[in-house]
Amino acid sequence: xxxxxxxxxxxxxxxxxxxAALLFANRGYSATSMNQVAEACGFSKAxxxxxxxxxxxxxxxxxxxxxxxxxxxxxxxxxxxxxxxxRLRELIRRFVEEYAGAKHAHRVLTEDVKFLEEDDRERVxxxxxxxxxxxxxxxxxxxxxxxxxxxxxxxxxxxxxxINWMFxxxxxxxxLDYDAMAPVVAxxxxxxxxxxxxxxxxxAIDD
Numbered sequence: 001x002x003x004x005x006x007x008x009x010x011x012x013x014x015x016x017x018x019x020a021a022l023l024f025a026n027r028g029y030s031a032t033s034m035n036q037v038a039e040a041c042g043f044s045k046a047x048x049x050x051x052x053x054x055x056x057x058x059x060x061x062x063x064x065x066x067x068x069x070x071x072x073x074x075x076x077x078x079x080x081x082x083x084x085x086x087r088l089r090e091l092i093r094r095f096v097e098e099y100a101g102a103k104h105a106h107r108v109l110t111e112d113v114k115f116l117e118e119d120d121r122e123r124v125x126x127x128x129x130x131x132x133x134x135x136x137x138x139x140x141x142x143x144x145x146x147x148x149x150x151x152x153x154x155x156x157x158x159x160x161x162x163i164n165w166m167f168x169x170x171x172x173x174x175x176l177d178y179d180a181m182a183p184v185v186a187x188x189x190x191x192x193x194x195x196x197x198x199x200x201x202x203x204a205i206d207d
Contacts, residue, residue: 013051016041017065020058021104029059029112060120063113066105067127073098074134084141089186091135096163096182103167110164132156142190159189 019040023032034055038048052058073094077087099106113121136156140147146155162185170178180199187196 009051013061016043016048016051017058017062018104020055021062021108024059024062024112025104025107029055029108029115056115059108059112059115062105062108063116063120063124064127066102066109067124067131069098069102070095070131071127074131078134084138085190088135088138088142088190089183091138092159092163092186092189093182096166096178096185099163099167100178106164106167132160135159159185162189 016037020032020037023036023040027036032055034048035045037055037058038045041048052061074091077090077094080087080090082090109124113124116124132153136152139155139159140152143152146152166178166181170176170181176199184196184199
């Protein structure tokens with residue numbers, strides 16, 4: 001009879017992925033070794049191989065898990081049956097929230113996807129395209145003329161440009177946090193600069 005997995009096996013795998021994503025994001029995939037991942041996890045190298053067969057399998061898991069969570073977020077928001085503007089605001093809020101806790105995995109996805117083999121890369125990018133399409137559908141519902149002019153997807157990519165790299169310039173403990181910035185992004189995208197409302201948690205600073 002095959003021996004079952006020990007309790008906590010999946011939690012250990014998730015913990016390894018978190019440490020690997022941090023190392024890949026800070027050092028780069030190519031410059032990170034399995035020894036370094038094992039050390040970061042407090043494991044022996046042999047124990048690390050019990051969970052992941054090699055560094056490449058870590059990369060695939062980080063990328064796949066991240067895009068799968070994003071895909072699930074799109075599906076979950078769509079199931080709520082919100083009106084288009086409310087749906088877009090909720091998508092932005094959920095994605096900003098997700099990126100806040102997954103900034104290392106997101107950086108790995110954007111910078112290290114080039115190291116994936118063709119089949120794996122196409123699978124990950126295919127899921128990304130599904131995510132983008134979920135946003136583009138809402139944009140097209142709000143402005144059908146943009147879809148006819150083939151602008152729904154480009155505008156969606158501009159929206160992602162606002163939220164994808166927020167973690168680079170957002171300072172932990174700063175005057176603005178991710179919860180405050182999500183509606184600002186939605187206001188700016190939906191209504192332009194005149195529509196942006198000052199977050200209530202921000203205290204004005206004298207010049």
